[in-house]
Amino acid sequence: xxxxxxxxxxxxxxxxxxxxxxxxxxxxxxxxxxxxxxxxxxxxxxxxxxxxxxxxxxxxxxxxxxxxxxxxxxxxxxxxxxxxxxxxxxxxxxxxxxxxxxxxxxxxxxxxxxxxxxxxxxxxxxxxxxxxxxxxxxxxxxxxxxxxxxxxxxxxxxxxxxxxxxxxxxxxxxxxxxxxxxxxxxxxxxxxxxxxxxxxxxxxxxxxxxxxxxxxxxxxxxxxxxxxxxxxxxxxxxxxxxxxxxxxxxxxxxxxxxxxxxxxxxxxxxxxxxxxxxxxxxxxxxxxxxxxxxxxxxxxxxxxxxxxxxxxxxxxxxxxxxxxxxxxxxxxxxxxxxxxxxxxxxxxxxxxxxxxxxxxxxxxxxxxxxxxxxxxxxxxxxxxxxxxxxxxxxxxxxxxxxxxxxxxxxxxxx
Numbered sequence: 478x479x480x481x482x483x484x485x486x487x488x489x490x491x492x493x494x495x496x497x498x499x500x501x502x503x504x505x506x507x508x509x510x511x512x513x514x515x516x517x518x519x520x521x522x523x524x525x526x527x528x529x530x531x532x533x534x535x536x537x538x539x540x541x542x543x544x545x546x547x548x549x550x551x552x553x554x555x556x557x558x559x560x561x562x563x564x565x566x567x568x569x570x571x572x573x574x575x576x577x578x579x580x581x582x583x584x585x586x587x588x589x590x591x592x593x594x595x596x597x598x599x600x601x602x603x604x605x606x607x608x609x610x611x612x613x614x615x616x617x618x619x620x621x622x623x624x625x626x627x628x629x630x631x632x633x634x635x636x637x638x639x640x641x642x643x644x645x646x647x648x649x650x651x652x653x654x655x656x657x658x659x660x661x662x663x664x665x666x667x668x669x670x671x672x673x674x675x676x677x678x679x680x681x682x683x684x685x686x687x688x689x690x691x692x693x694x695x696x697x698x699x700x701x702x703x704x705x706x707x708x709x710x711x712x713x714x715x716x717x718x719x720x721x722x723x724x725x726x727x728x729x730x731x732x733x734x735x736x737x738x739x740x741x742x743x744x745x746x747x748x749x750x751x752x753x754x755x756x757x758x759x760x761x762x763x764x765x766x767x768x769x770x771x772x773x774x775x776x777x778x779x780x781x782x783x784x785x786x787x788x789x790x791x792x793x794x795x796x797x798x799x800x801x802x803x804x805x806x807x808x809x810x811x812x813x814x815x816x817x818x819x820x821x822x823x824x825x826x827x828x829x830x831x832x833x834x835x836x837x838x839x840x841x842x843x844x845x846x847x848x849x850x851x852x853x854x855x856x857x858x859x860x861x862x863x864x865x866x867x868x869x870x871x872x873x874x875x876x877x878x879x880x881x882x883x884x885x886x887x888x889x890x891x
Contacts, residue, residue, distance in 0.1 A: 591676050598683055598732055605690070605736070608743055612750065614694050687735045694742040701749045704887050708880050710756070757829045757869050757878075758885030759801040759847055762854070765790040768864055771877040777861050786875035787830065787868035794863040796854040798831050801869075801885075806843040806851075815866065816858025819851055828873075832866035833857050 499505075609615040730738065769789035776783040804823035812818040815832035819839060822828050835855025845851060856863045869878040 588673060588676060591680075595676065595679055595683070598680075601736055602683060602687065605739055605743060606686075608747075609690050609694070612743065612747060614697065614743070614746070615690060684732070684735065687732075687739050691735070691739045691742050694739070694746050698742060698746045698749060701746070701753065701888065704884050705749065705753060705756075708884050710752075752825070753888060754847060755802055755804070755823050755825060756827055756881070757801040757823060758881050758888060759799070760882050760885065761798055761801050761829075761831060761867050762790045762792050762796065762865055765792045765796075765865070767791075767879075771875075771879060778859065787832075787866050788878045789864045789866055791862070791864045792854045794835050794853070794855055796865075797850045798834065798852045798854060798865055800845045800847060800849050800851050801829055801867075801881075802827070803847050804828075804845055806839050806841050806845060809837050809839055809841050809843075812858075814859040816860060817852070817855065818858075821845055821851075826872040828870045830866075830868040830870070832868075833860045833864060835863075 606615060767788060768791040769785060771785060771788050773782055774785045775781065800821055802821075802823045804821040804827075806819060807822045807828070808818065808820035810817065812832070815830070817834040817837055818830055818832040819834065819837060820828060820830045831852060833855055834852040834857065836853040837851070838853075839845065839851045854863055854865050860866075867878050869876050869881050
């Protein structure tokens with residue numbers, strides 16, 4: 478009665494909830510009062526409501542939003558600055574590599590220009606080298622040795638010139654090299670200086686070769702002129718037609734001047750050799766005994782003093798007689814006291830006579846070379862035995878042949 482009256486006053490109360498957990502033989506249970514459960518649910522609702530209220534206040538608060546935006550801008554700016562710095566670094570590296578490559582290309586272009594100059598210089602020098610070799614100033618073995626020691630790079634050999642890559646192609650190849658900056662720098666610092674030293678060495682070799690050849694040719698010109706001068710042959714006739722103002726040559730000569738000096742010296746030497754080759758300086762009977770000299774002597778038949786206009790060379794009959802210089806046969810046959818005689822005109826006022834021959838092997842008008850066999854020793858004409866009467870004449874005046882033969886021996890040693 479009392480409980481029912483309380484329910485009617487305070488409302489109907491809910492029955493308590495019991496939670497039962499059974500595990501095997503064990504059984505556990507908890508009794509949750511209705512008010513406790515309601516309190517928990519209410520507390521959870523308050524917590525959620527407070528969280529939502531705080532979140533809303535946070536999200537829609539102007540100061541907080543501004544702070545978030547500022548932070549985002551700061552992060553974005555920092556990122557962009559970093560990317561910009563990286564791009565600048567990449568551009569700097571590319572620019573540095575391009576500058577180094579441009580420098581290398583310029584240096585290679587300079588070396589190619591030097592090589593082209595060396596090739597041109599060699600092409601100018603080559604004919605003089607061949608001329609000097611043909612004249613005996615430069616021995617073939619010496620020339621070969623120089624080429625072996627310094628094989629032409631290019632500078633000293635025509636094949637190297639044709640095999641040389643065009644400058645434009647080489648520039649493109651260098652620009653396209655996929656090398657690191659350090660690699661290109663290494664080419665500029667190590668490889669190119671080595672090539673430059675090689676080019677310089679070839680250039681110095683060319684200069685020294687010209688100087689050495691000029692010095693050798695000048696020495697031979699001097700010796701040849703001195704030898705020819707000893708028999709009264711003037712050697713300065715070719716140098717008489719000269720003129721121009723005096724301009725002292727200060728310092729070293731340029732390549733062109735050195736080449737010109739070598740050319741002039743070789744021309745002078747060649748002129749003297751050509752002139753001496755047309756002079757009767759050889760021995761018509763090498764090894765023969767002189768049986769009578771040039772000059773006044775007792776005549777072998779009359780025993781009175783008489784001028785002997787040549788030199789007698791004793792030799793067995795039939796011994797070959799050789800021309801002492803090149804020239805033209807102007808007489809070939811019997812000539813009184815000379816017996817069988819040959820006379821050769823050598824030009825420049827020089828002529829030679831070969832008398833008492835047993836056989837004549839040339840005819841009038843024949844062109845004769847120095848050393849060519851022209852007849853044989855005999856004893857024809859006014860002769861007391863087998864021998865060769867040999868004369869040298871200048872402008873029809875007989876001179877001592879022995880002097881010319883001695884000069885010929887000296888020239889053979891030059």
